[in-house]
Amino acid sequence: MTEKPDDSGSNKETRLRSPDLIEVMRKTIDRLVRDRTARGDLKILSRTLIELRYAFSVFRPYRRHRKVTVFGSARTAPSHPTFKAAEEFGRRMAAEDWMVVTGAGSGIMEAGHRGAGREHSMGLNIMLPFEQGANPVIEGDRKLVTMKYFFTRKLMFVKECHAVVSLPGGFGTLDETAEVMTLLQTGKHPMIPVVLLDSPGGTYWKEFGKFVDSQLLDGGMISPEDLRLYKITESVDEAVAELDRFYRVYHSMRYVNGKLVLRLQRPLGAAKLAAVNDRFSDIVVKGGFEQMAALPEEHSEAEIAELPRLVFLFNRRAMGRLRMLIDFINEDE
Structure with a gap:
């Protein structure tokens, strides 16, 4: 696990x-x-x-289990290519022992749960006067929560997850996806991979990407590095690979006494550490990147006490660059 x-x-x-x-x-x-x-x-x-x-x-019992939150339309029919893509994605993630968290409704949400199976599914249902009963995969399961408020539901979607994958959907999907990106861009949530997944030949997220480029980026409303906070693809293989790659070396992060601590699955070699200091000095307020053991303030997390740390004084603004740093760490030395 x-x-x-x-x-x-x-x-x-x-x-x-x-x-x-x-x-x-x-x-x-x-x-x-x-x-x-x-x-x-x-x-x-x-x-x-x-x-x-x-x-x-x-x-709580699943807090240490990797989880991916899947967003998408409740109205997508089982015959639609995006339904099949969500189902295949859920199947692939469950095979890697990830839990699949969805809104527990029909459409893309049911597809993700169908693929993952009941054992690897968790649901956050919402009370609506229409179209939002729990799907048959998760209905009656102890891992299903039904909520009245969208804001509490959205909090749980992002609080507990290690990745987000969004498939095409309506206002709700756009709202949920944009909120995740906002949390990452502003540093209000630890860095996680975000994948915008279309079915083969689909244009939903491609058109979204064009809008972001022409309106947000060209309009000076976001930085070029912010585009690194998400990946657009029409391949389930690429979506799964993106999540696997993100946790290849990187493990997790937290702040300790104002410094950002990146926990790593294995230590960086001397050349790699030197390259990190050279390429990413722009996001360090003072000093450089130091590789060290767990800090005393992390003693409560015994299960990861042996993992090496990369510690630095982060400027807390360049979140896109932080994602680029994590990607660089995950590359082969």
Whole structure:
């Protein structure tokens, strides 16, 4: 099984911190009472807390299991080429022991689950007055969560995943995909691979790419390096290869005392480390890239304590360049 570090820390440390956090929550509730918060606002807060608590409990046993979130239209028919592409992608990822997380509905969501099978499927369903019952693959499964709010659902889609693959879809798919890109571009989420997958001969994401180039890039609204935050392809093979390649050497990341720590599956050779310092000095605020063992502040993550680290003072702005650094690290030395 592939693993993701649990940044929440050890169980013991979590227990020690929990009383403080719960006390903060209690004080917040007291302030809501003093503020005479409207009942409608309290209902939103209450439902949000209930939904997230339950979702956390469902995902907790699988936190260290690699997961890919799949977005796409609920209206895609099983006979459509994109349905078949999503099904094949789900099958391929389950064969590599990844979990496939979808919105649990029909169309592309059902296709991803069909391919992955019930054991490797997780679902985040949304309550709608139409077209969003759980698909037969995930219906009744303990790994299915049904949510009222889109914002809590989207939080879970990205909080728990190690990759995102989007197939053609409507407003919801565009919204979800754009939000992931926004989180990556602004550094609000650890770097993950994002693949925009068409079926062979499809033009949905190609046209999206043209729009990004002509309107966002040419208009000066994004940087050229931001284009590296996603990959457009019409090949399931390329989509799977992109995810595999991303975690070939790179493992995960976190910030420690203002420094960015990249955990690696294996150490970099001296020549490779020198090349990193030469090619990516522009994203370092001060000093350079240092390869070292786990920092003392990472002691709670015993399962990855032996992994080597690449540590540097990142400017926290050049996220496209950070993705380029990860790609360079993953290349053969």
